[in-house]
Amino acid sequence: MPNSNAVPSRPGTIVAMGEILVEIMATRVGQRFSEPGTLIGPFASGAPAIFIDQVAKLGSPCAMIGCVGDDDFGVLNVERLRGDGVDVSGIAVLKDATTGSAFVTYREDGDRDFIYNITNSASAQLSVANLRDDLLSKCGTFHVMGSSLFSFRIIEAMKRAIETVKTNGGTVSFDPNIRKEMLRIPEMRDALDFILDYTDIFLPSGHEVTLLASATSERGAIDELLKRGVKEVVVKRGAQGCSFFDANGETHRSAFKVQELDPTGAGDCFGATYISCRAQGMDVDTSLKYACASGARAVGVKGPMEGTATFAQLDTFLQSATE
Amino acid sequence: MPNSNAVPSRPGTIVAMGEILVEIMATRVGQRFSEPGTLIGPFASGAPAIFIDQVAKLGSPCAMIGCVGDDDFGVLNVERLRGDGVDVSGIAVLKDATTGSAFVTYREDGDRDFIYNITNSASAQLSVANLRDDLLSKCGTFHVMGSSLFSFRIIEAMKRAIETVKTNGGTVSFDPNIRKEMLRIPEMRDALDFILDYTDIFLPSGHEVTLLASATSERGAIDELLKRGVKEVVVKRGAQGCSFFDANGETHRSAFKVQELDPTGAGDCFGATYISCRAQGMDVDTSLKYACASGARAVGVKGPMEGTATFAQLDTFLQSATE
Numbered sequence: 001m002p003n004s005n006a007v008p009s010r011p012g013t014i015v016a017m018g019e020i021l022v023e024i025m026a027t028r029v030g031q032r033f034s035e036p037g038t039l040i041g042p043f044a045s046g047a048p049a050i051f052i053d054q055v056a057k058l059g060s061p062c063a064m065i066g067c068v069g070d071d072d073f074g075v076l077n078v079e080r081l082r083g084d085g086v087d088v089s090g091i092a093v094l095k096d097a098t099t100g101s102a103f104v105t106y107r108e109d110g111d112r113d114f115i116y117n118i119t120n121s122a123s124a125q126l127s128v129a130n131l132r133d134d135l136l137s138k139c140g141t142f143h144v145m146g147s148s149l150f151s152f153r154i155i156e157a158m159k160r161a162i163e164t165v166k167t168n169g170g171t172v173s174f175d176p177n178i179r180k181e182m183l184r185i186p187e188m189r190d191a192l193d194f195i196l197d198y199t200d201i202f203l204p205s206g207h208e209v210t211l212l213a214s215a216t217s218e219r220g221a222i223d224e225l226l227k228r229g230v231k232e233v234v235v236k237r238g239a240q241g242c243s244f245f246d247a248n249g250e251t252h253r254s255a256f257k258v259q260e261l262d263p264t265g266a267g268d269c270f271g272a273t274y275i276s277c278r279a280q281g282m283d284v285d286t287s288l289k290y291a292c293a294s295g296a297r298a299v300g301v302k303g304p305m306e307g308t309a310t311f312a313q314l315d316t317f318l319q320s321a322t323e
Numbered sequence: 324m325p326n327s328n329a330v331p332s333r334p335g336t337i338v339a340m341g342e343i344l345v346e347i348m349a350t351r352v353g354q355r356f357s358e359p360g361t362l363i364g365p366f367a368s369g370a371p372a373i374f375i376d377q378v379a380k381l382g383s384p385c386a387m388i389g390c391v392g393d394d395d396f397g398v399l400n401v402e403r404l405r406g407d408g409v410d411v412s413g414i415a416v417l418k419d420a421t422t423g424s425a426f427v428t429y430r431e432d433g434d435r436d437f438i439y440n441i442t443n444s445a446s447a448q449l450s451v452a453n454l455r456d457d458l459l460s461k462c463g464t465f466h467v468m469g470s471s472l473f474s475f476r477i478i479e480a481m482k483r484a485i486e487t488v489k490t491n492g493g494t495v496s497f498d499p500n501i502r503k504e505m506l507r508i509p510e511m512r513d514a515l516d517f518i519l520d521y522t523d524i525f526l527p528s529g530h531e532v533t534l535l536a537s538a539t540s541e542r543g544a545i546d547e548l549l550k551r552g553v554k555e556v557v558v559k560r561g562a563q564g565c566s567f568f569d570a571n572g573e574t575h576r577s578a579f580k581v582q583e584l585d586p587t588g589a590g591d592c593f594g595a596t597y598i599s600c601r602a603q604g605m606d607v608d609t610s611l612k613y614a615c616a617s618g619a620r621a622v623g624v625k626g627p628m629e630g631t632a633t634f635a636q637l638d639t640f641l642q643s644a645t646e
Contacts, residue, residue: 024347033365034398036364037363038363039361039362042356073357075357097443098438101440115396117443120421120440120443121440
């Protein structure tokens with residue numbers, strides 16, 4: 001059993017920075033975007049935005065830094081986050097940009113196809129000019145999503161934010177959340193590597209554990225990560241549960257059984273719940289239980305941010321859940 | 324009655340150049356994009372694309388120059404235009420861009436609200452590199468939509484295309500189709516003014532007649548335009564019909580009575596039908612009759628490009644239509 005005293009999370013505001021999007025969903029499995037059909041949306045989305053919304057729902061003080069356009073997609077996101085308790089003062093509303101969007105459709109084989117307006121959206125304007133030192137210096141945990149690192153401007157801002165957080169005694173959590181196209185760009189791989197150097201809590205999906213390591217086995221990669229200075233590694237395995245590793249050992253949990261309606265955002269909810277619970281002083285086992293409940297609950301709800309939950313909702317879920 | 328011998332259209336390919344988009348439509352009047360709802364789409368769109376699709380449906384040889392992303396929105400547009408008979412060899416498929424999109428919702432008062440991804444889309448990459456001299460040198464009529472002139476790169480390409488067309492004896496038709504934001508940018512107004520210098524057939528909406536003239540009355544502006552070298556002015560007045568002016572006189576038509584379902588694209592269909600009929604040697608009266616039928620038919624169909632029609636469909640419409 002890992003030593004829960006080794007936990008690097010500290011109380012204080014949890015801050016996420018990065019893309020804020022809307023998602024438009026096809027309604028039929030197998031629907032293509034090469035012909036008209038019925039869609040639903042816009043839904044609030046963006047991995048760091050989903051993360052911070054879930055953090056807010058669990059009652060942790062939190063803030064978001066990012067950019068939206070001066071349009072109703074931006075209003076949708078900002079009002080949603082504000083309503084759920086996120087400090088949105090770090091979200092800039094840009095006159096000459098459009099809020100990012102993602103169109104998603106599910107294939108018969110369960111895979112998803114996307115059309116993105118992200119790198120050409122307001123979210124791509126995020127730069128060091130958007131950094132809020134007042135928010136970052138009192139930050140307990142700064143959370144980075146790998147999906148956010150799609151421009152050099154953003155990478156530069158992320159590096160500066162991490163430096164401010166670290167200098168002031170905060171910790172960094174990192175969900176690689178990698179789009180495979182990113183690893184083909186050497187500078188993107190470098191950026192992920194840089195973030196990892198400052199990471200206290202690493203939250204990869206199963207297939208991502210070895211992506212940034214020289215070891216080819218999961219165990220070898222975990223050892224490398226811990227040696228490198230990562231204090232906790234939490235591996236998200238979807239329907240196969242999750243695993244926790246630190247210098248003192250490891251622990252595993254199976255997932256709760258649920259019918260998958262929409263996996264988008266489930267990993268973000270899992271990570272947010274883990275970070276939030278740890279920041280609130282809960283031990284690893286309790287934090288993992290809530291994280292699994294949060295992820296499981298999220299896959300049962302349509303819409304990327306629609307599955308975020310309060311502790312009351314997670315407790316209700318846990319009462320009738322089976323592993 | 325104007326002298327139809329003054330007509331500047333000549334046989335030969337009709338070419339349009341500019342934005343290619345998809346449109347996503349809200350399904351309920353008053354629906355806002357600040358909350359989730361049911362949408363339909365994507366529908367093929369973009370003013371010059373709608374124009375050229377309508378030209379193709381009337382059997383005129385035609386081609387489109389523009390850019391789409393390497394995505395299903397691009398496939399939708401290219402296959403639609405190709406299927407309707409447009410030469411799509413001038414449409415570039417860009418790897419690193421997303422096909423443009425527009426979200427539209429109707430207010431209770433009949434006005435429309437949009438969220439655009441156009442200036443940040445593949446369509447914004449259009450430049451002189453996309454010009455196809457083989458298409459332009461054999462071009463009978465080159466059609467310009469003012470909505471396309473949203474970047475200096477595109478304006479430069481448009482100027483060069485017009486020079487090639489004119490040098491080879493082709494004519495230029497111009498629908499100002501102005502978004503009001505554009506006139507606030509002095510360079511955009513200059514660009515519209517430049518296009519007007521080369522325009523043979525000018526197709527403004529009623530409120531656009533005086534926008535680029537020093538005269539404040541419609542009649543004064545028309546006289547200015549004709550003196551400036553425009554050979555035909557066709558004023559589109561929606562439900563109030565249309566007016567034709569040339570050096571020899573004027574003629575007016577009332578509109579056909581239809582129930583308005585979706586006005587998007589109706590002006591483009593009107594213009595395309597007028598240009599196509601004239602290029603096929605029809606007289607002004609017949610061309611205006613078909614143009615009015617085309618516009619009227621288009622407002623009765625949902626989807627910006629869904630209302631384009633063949634002569635057979637226009638003749639069927641005319642058999643039961645009342646003015």
